[in-house]
Amino acid sequence: MSLAEPRLIRAGSDRAALSGATTRRRKPFRTRAYKVFRAVALIVVVAAFIAPLVWMFLASLKTNVDIYDASKTLVFSPTTANYETVLGRNNYLSFVFNSFWVAFASTVLSLIIGIPAAYSMSRFAMRRSALVVLMARIIPGVSLLVPWYYVFSNLSMVGGYSVLILSHMFVALPLIVYILMSYYDSMPLELEEAARVDGLTHIGAFLKVTLPLSVGGIATASILAFIFSWNNFMFALVLSGADTKTLPVAIFNFVAYASIDWGGLMAASVVVTIPIMVIALFTQKYIVSGLTAGATKG
Amino acid sequence: MAVAALPPKRAPQKQNAWKAYSDWANEHRKWLFAAPAMIFVAVLIAFPLGWTLYLSLTDASGSVRAKSEFIGLENYADVLTDTDRFWPAVLRTFVFTAVALTVQLVLGMAIALLLWRPFKGEKWVRVAILLPLVATPVAVGMMWRLIFDPNIGFANQLLGFVGIGPQPWLSGQYSALPTVIFIDIWQWTPMVVIILLAGLTSLSDEPDEAARIDGATAWQRFRFITVPLLMPTIIVAILLRSIDALKTFDLLYATKGRGGGSFHEVETLNVYAYGLSFDYNDYGVSSTVLIIFFLIIVAVMFVLTRRRKEVQK
Numbered sequence A: 001m002s003l004a005e006p007r008l009i010r011a012g013s014d015r016a017a018l019s020g021a022t023t024r025r026r027k028p029f030r031t032r033a034y035k036v037f038r039a040v041a042l043i044v045v046v047a048a049f050i051a052p053l054v055w056m057f058l059a060s061l062k063t064n065v066d067i068y069d070a071s072k073t074l075v076f077s078p079t080t081a082n083y084e085t086v087l088g089r090n091n092y093l094s095f096v097f098n099s100f101w102v103a104f105a106s107t108v109l110s111l112i113i114g115i116p117a118a119y120s121m122s123r124f125a126m127r128r129s130a131l132v133v134l135m136a137r138i139i140p141g142v143s144l145l146v147p148w149y150y151v152f153s154n155l156s157m158v159g160g161y162s163v164l165i166l167s168h169m170f171v172a173l174p175l176i177v178y179i180l181m182s183y184y185d186s187m188p189l190e191l192e193e194a195a196r197v198d199g200l201t202h203i204g205a206f207l208k209v210t211l212p213l214s215v216g217g218i219a220t221a222s223i224l225a226f227i228f229s230w231n232n233f234m235f236a237l238v239l240s241g242a243d244t245k246t247l248p249v250a251i252f253n254f255v256a257y258a259s260i261d262w263g264g265l266m267a268a269s270v271v272v273t274i275p276i277m278v279i280a281l282f283t284q285k286y287i288v289s290g291l292t293a294g295a296t297k298g
Numbered sequence B: 001m002a003v004a005a006l007p008p009k010r011a012p013q014k015q016n017a018w019k020a021y022s023d024w025a026n027e028h029r030k031w032l033f034a035a036p037a038m039i040f041v042a043v044l045i046a047f048p049l050g051w052t053l054y055l056s057l058t059d060a061s062g063s064v065r066a067k068s069e070f071i072g073l074e075n076y077a078d079v080l081t082d083t084d085r086f087w088p089a090v091l092r093t094f095v096f097t098a099v100a101l102t103v104q105l106v107l108g109m110a111i112a113l114l115l116w117r118p119f120k121g122e123k124w125v126r127v128a129i130l131l132p133l134v135a136t137p138v139a140v141g142m143m144w145r146l147i148f149d150p151n152i153g154f155a156n157q158l159l160g161f162v163g164i165g166p167q168p169w170l171s172g173q174y175s176a177l178p179t180v181i182f183i184d185i186w187q188w189t190p191m192v193v194i195i196l197l198a199g200l201t202s203l204s205d206e207p208d209e210a211a212r213i214d215g216a217t218a219w220q221r222f223r224f225i226t227v228p229l230l231m232p233t234i235i236v237a238i239l240l241r242s243i244d245a246l247k248t249f250d251l252l253y254a255t256k257g258r259g260g261g262s263f264h265e266v267e268t269l270n271v272y273a274y275g276l277s278f279d280y281n282d283y284g285v286s287s288t289v290l291i292i293f294f295l296i297i298v299a300v301m302f303v304l305t306r307r308r309k310e311v312q313k
Helices: A005-019 A032-060 A064-068 A081-089 A092-123 A127-138 A142-154 A161-185 A190-197 A202-213 A215-231 A234-239 A247-254 A262-282 A284-291 B008-013 B017-027 B029-055 B074-080 B086-116 B122-134 B137-147 B154-161 B176-201 B206-213 B218-246 B250-256 B269-279 B283-312
Strands: none
Touching: A032 A262, A032 B086, A032 B122, A032 B137, A032 B176, A064 A262, A081 A092, A081 A262, A092 A127, A092 A161, A092 A202, A092 A215, A092 A247, A092 A262, A092 B029, A127 A161, A127 B029, A127 B283, A142 A161, A142 A234, A142 B029, A142 B269, A142 B283, A161 A215, A161 A234, A161 B029, A190 A202, A202 A215, A202 B017, A202 B029, A215 A262, A215 A284, A234 A247, A234 B250, A234 B269, A247 A262, A247 B137, A247 B250, A262 A284, A262 B122, A262 B137, A284 B122, A284 B176, B017 B029, B029 B283, B074 B283, B086 B122, B086 B176, B086 B218, B086 B269, B086 B283, B122 B176, B137 B154, B137 B176, B137 B250, B176 B218, B176 B250, B206 B218, B218 B283, B250 B269, B269 B283
16 A cells, blocks of 8 residues: 555646646545545435435425324325415415516626626726625625615505515625626636727727626626525515515415414425525536635635 | 827817717726626615614604604613623624534534545535525525424434434524524535635645655644645635624524514524514614624624735735
8 A cells, every 4th residue: 555655646646737737636545444434424414414405305295194293204105285285375386486586687687787897896906896895795684674665665666576676686796796706807818908909999898708708607696696586585574565575485474373384384495495406406516616706716 | 098198179070979988988997887886785785874873873663754863872872781682682693603603614624625535426415515505594494493393393203213302492492592503504514615625626735745745644734734725715714604694584583583582592683683673663772783783793804804814924
């Protein structure tokens, strides 16, 4: 083992040199004991993160009688009754639409004002201006809600979509600016300068060269903005009306009654979580790069 | 800049209006690009903050439109001497944040180290770790409410298997706070893992190899090489997590409802302020709490960003 070590190190770094600097250069650990330990540890970790979600899903397929029965923890006859109740009787599909529309519109509008802002703040190193936008992330939402509620109810906007979209833009915009700023920071200026030499204006170069090149960053930012807007609870709790409730608020209202319909509640929770998880499954590399934006540069 | 310095009289000859606008836009693109976003945020923040500050000096309550009297710093005196709701809420906010953050950092680091070196099925493990992170917090709260239900919950069934009696979990006066901290750890440890993993992946191999050749043990290399090199990333993780942990609302409100439960057992500053505003319509006091809360958050951020700059040097 110890004799083979230097050779393995070299093999590892050769491979790294071939596959480029960005990939992992670490060589895998060699000892069998470590491999077994790691396999066990990984299984425990994955189980800890997944099991509760599986539990929620299983409960959504059980009758309330089965949920109360410890012997039917894993073996039970599944039923779709909870989903039928939730989707049929409680106007749930319109809440799904509300959530989708608010998240979508607030993401798109935030992109429209956020992309140029992020670009400018990155290119001209406007750190103080960037801080203004990032304040939206730091400030507790409650401190804005009372004045917002007052103003928007005077404008008869409370209970409409526009106020929800505006408030959710408040969640989406700082995310978009933060992610795209670090994206533009790492983008070379040369291409844009070449476009300038070819006769494009500054704005033309931005629109025709920089923007198409930043599609990856924009995708990352939009996906995260959409997820955070979809999951947001507090703003919609205060600012939505009976018809414009979003899914998190609709779920919360489920438990306002004396006894909880656990099966229905879990079905409702699955309905709100599934779309976002499907999005996450297909876009996981974007989510990871968005969440780590700016982290590695320190 | 050189173009702008030319005498403006020469410009209109061939240029149409569009060209003039376009030139102006290009000239001022720095602010033109940044302004919409900044104005949007500034309007939605500055005015409410100013108003909250004003409300904190009045006895506003009842309806949002009700008349209120200016009472100076009376609310501040009341709030800062309130050992019944306010100070316990401050304490809970810090306990919640500190405990959740510490455990998330330790666990997150351990998991990130596990995932660091390549292995089969890496992608699936990453996906699994991402799921709690994207799950809707209110749904997560509901899910754990069922799991921690004292009578039918899986948690107590599990304890039953190993012969431990049922625990009250979320419904207990003293167990509720640890339980919500546990849920927060479940949901947000993945965030720390992802950030630290990104940092680990970007580390250079050489210092570690050098130490290995010098005969350093795995722990020594971790403690004296990996951790110091990773410090900027660790600070980013602390910064991002503490902003959110201090403000945690959905999880607490979804699991315990108004006032953080009947004994206010999970009432943090955010939940307290929300309750004062929207459950009890006590706007003057709630604004006071919010201003103090805001100052606390700014202070914490200030300390952390200074630490971050020191680490970078």
